[in-house]
Amino acid sequence: MALESLCMCVSVNYIIYINLVLLIREMWTSILNHIVNKHQWTASKYSHECRHGPLSGVTYLEAGSPAHQLLSTIVLDQRLLKDMAHLTAFCHTGRKYTIAYA
Secondary structure (H helix, E strand, O other), X not given: XXXXXXXXXXXXXXXXXXXXXXXXXXXXXXXXXHOOOOOEXXXXXXXXXXXXXXXXXXXXXXXXXXXXXXXXXXXXXXXXXXXXHHHHHOOOOOOOOXXXXX
């Protein structure tokens, strides 16, 4: 019975870890929406909007422009996205503060 409880605990923790990794990746890649003045989207599982309030005096990139395409290749780099799983091991202020985009 103790082994079964341990396996259940490990399984639950693994699911939490996987979901946290997905959230971190979704928040990171959502910058591609924000920079083209799109602050709500439905294509993600956990992150569906920017967490900032109204913005003024901001210049946005044009979707599909060379600058947007270049930034997309950086943001969506598979090695970078894979490494984001390591961010879950660091302490952060997630419960105390929300992440706001500049």
